[in-house]
Amino acid sequence: MFIFLSFISLGFFLFLYSFFSFILHRVHSTSSTGHDNDHGPPTHPIIGCLISFYKNRHRLLDWYTDLLSKSPTQTVVVHRLGARRIVVTANPANVEYMLKTNFSNFPKGTPFTEILGDLLGHGIFNVDGELWSTQRKLASHEFSTKSLREFVVKTLEDEVDHRLIPLLEEAAGSNKVLDLQEILRRFAFDTICKVSLGTDPSCLDLHRAVPPLVKAFDSASEISAMRSMAPVFWFWKIKRALNLGSEKQLKDALRLVHGSVLEIIRNKRRILEEDRENRYCESDLLSRMLLAGHDEEVVRDMVISFIMAGRDTTSSAMTWLFWLLSKYPNQKELIVKELNSVLENGEKQLDFETLKEMKFVKACLCESMRLYPPVAWDSKHARQGDTLPDGTPIGKGDRVTYFPYGMGRMEELWGKDWFEFNPDRWFDEPGGIEGGGELKLVSPFKFPVFQAGPRVCLGKEMAFTQMKYVVARILRRFEIVPVCDDRPVFVPLLTGHMAGGFKVMVRTRSS
Template sequence: MIQILVQLLPSFFLLFITPLLFFFFKNSSKKKHTAPKGTITFPKAYPLIGSYFALKAIGNRRVQWFSDLVKASPAATFILHRPLGRRQVFTANPATVEHILKSHFSNYPKGNTFISSNSDFLGTGIFNTDGDNWKFQRQVASHEFNTRSLRKFIEQVVDTEISDRLVPILTSAANSEGKILDFQDILQRFAFDNISKIAFGFDPEYLSESTERSKFAEAFEDATQIISKRAREPLPLFWKIKRALNMGSEKRLKIAVSEVQEFARNIVREKKRELKENSSLESMDMLSRFLSSGHSDEDFVTDIVISFILAGKDTTSAALTWFLWLISKNPHVEEEIVKEIMEKPENIVYDEVKEMVYTHAALCESMRLYPPVPMDTKEAANDDVLPDGTVVKKGMMVTYHVYAMGRMESVWGSDWAEFKPERWLEKVDDGKWKFVNRDSFTYPVFQAGPRICLGKEMAFMQMQRLVAGILRQFKVVPVPTLQPNFISFLTSQMEGGFHVNIQQRLHSH
């Protein structure tokens, strides 16, 4: 009976509100927005429920819908009216991004709304915390991203994973006529093994011929999806009631989080045992550093492990999924990348990976169009005014829309929709390409300011090495389908997976 009542709550809410809508209708958002050429319809905002109807109607087109609204708004900033009088700012304005991520950083933390919504899954891990706790985690983690660690990561961890696991799987698929792989799943497995080995000194051996997904992987995906849907729920009261009653999606979340935490906790316990037996600093990984820093509380370190699995597993795999799809649609780009790869020795090492300028540009271009984290939200600690004049009140959410920023004609030109690595390059005197960076407030794919991604260089090195390892020997051919759908939970995905055939590349070296 309780379960039925909770499921009917949204209907009861609307039944109660509907008479008020008729009464207040004339006062509901008199201001009309007109989009260029009449292509964008801005959502109507009503008293009490705001743009509830529009929010419930967008389904899995949330990223694209907000992108269209932001791009059609003056100063690339749009205010969404949420139920119960709450308002949220969405922006694709680089000056505003610099304002919230750098010059007024202290006024735009993650905030209580984001943290409380995600805490059941991410706890107090680095992506779900502010202040001193965030600073401490960032400081300890930063030791993992020096040149020595990066070299070790590429030449020991990534290379071994490619040669011993990935290449045999791709060779088998290439030799099996008609065999289809979900390459998004392959990349997630690859990245999961990588982050586990470099950060925790643990090898989950998840990348294998078996397509069977582990209980942990399924639980991690369930938890990620459910926790993300919480944040986008127009009325948070609904999920909070379900959580209190332990039912529906909240019951599934509890089960999934328990599975993920047990997996992470076992990694922590095993590392503690290893450190007791040998506390040598010579081969310390990130988890060892946390446990040796005096902060060895099991729950706290478990939260850290979960956050770094999320960062290492889902972001690079998302970036590479869309990258491989884009180059399959742009053969001239693939040809240039393969040419660059073939100029390097087969056993490519760290320094040679760094020199893959065209591949690096193609990855940047891919993430411009399909960023691994398409939107990021902060919460105003105090009243403020954004550079474009938008008034922000204490407690308001401010979201910078990375996906929209990569599609702004004012920033990228009239050819913004083209996949064009050359926009990141210029020719130098010897005819070679030189990479031309963009500032991180125009291109905040890795965030910007004090919270800029620590693993940015590691991510690029991993992706460039992986691209070389795949494209030197194989051609990734997507199964013919309609335009794939870009969706996002905590990170982006290709809806339904990335189904491909693998072909052996025919060339002489």
């Protein structure tokens, strides 16, 4: 009874603390930023936009997109109960200002790093300042090496030849329905674990149970993402303090994730120490970091960050591309035509050099990510008061969010046909690839799916390599046919995915 009453007292104290902190923040926000624009959601004293937020909780992305499309500056201000003032923008000039021009004033900030801190620790995606700079330099060196590039392609070749293609052939022969989203996620997890950890979890072997690490990683990612989407921002902190519900599940999942990764690190360290003659022949990122002498916990957090970034982002992009191609069969045939041309109808090998020649495949991937970006939004927190290029005032501590999902749907950025899957928009000549065009340079601040500026994604080229390789291998041999004609629902967690999966039939391509 005493413990129960203590929990009630703690919960009530946290509620009062959060409530009065919110009032102080609102007063400070109002006094420090002057007037807000008139294009945000309806806002009320104390509760902010809680009513509108709750009404639109099942369509948050489209709700924000609607608000932004009606704003002359493609920027809106949002007040949420328990959270600092939030500025959401789809304006490329603002994005460039945040991510490049005044980069130092827009770190991720404590409110963001708290949300993902339990999962990512002090990994590169969840830190600022000197700690970020140090990890960035280390990772930048490793990602730029030719040996890692070659290792990635070799890993892709092994995983596709020995697991993915046989699995699809079996499905085609037995008329079996597959969840292609799940298949691609398993494939990506196997691949990123081989590249990052030098281990093979064998997720793509459907005859084996899903490894506990994968389930725990999924659970931890989903619960961490839901923290930022709760109607009342601070509610997750109360649940964590009381070890209740989803926060208890998160704690259990993290214990398994961190423990499993640390065990892999220690085993790898032991192998490297025992095999001193061949230790420098290891190509995975974990071996490279351990040989460089980095601390165990730092390595753990960096590896977890790499796994999260490398797994769900590429599988998400490919899942949506295969669905879009099922709706635009002419574009799919143009991909096959390009593949046959680049590979000279099978005379040339699919390697790093031939992958670079696949311009139309890359255009299709970019167009898919424009409409369905793997990361729907990303936030920073202002270190000092500021003013965005469009005139929006920013207060110290305000959350400033740029919104790739909404940006891909702005008529001002992509024209009246923004809703069409049109890879030709990525070429510098009318007619796209058939018109002899080259891929044009599109500002990363207009298309920030890989971030931009100093924090631009180090794995961008590796991601395109993986996606182009998989798309090429699948489309040259198979037809992917969705079993349902309904438009899928895009669900934004840490990375966007297709609600309910992507159920397909696989057919062997004739000739």
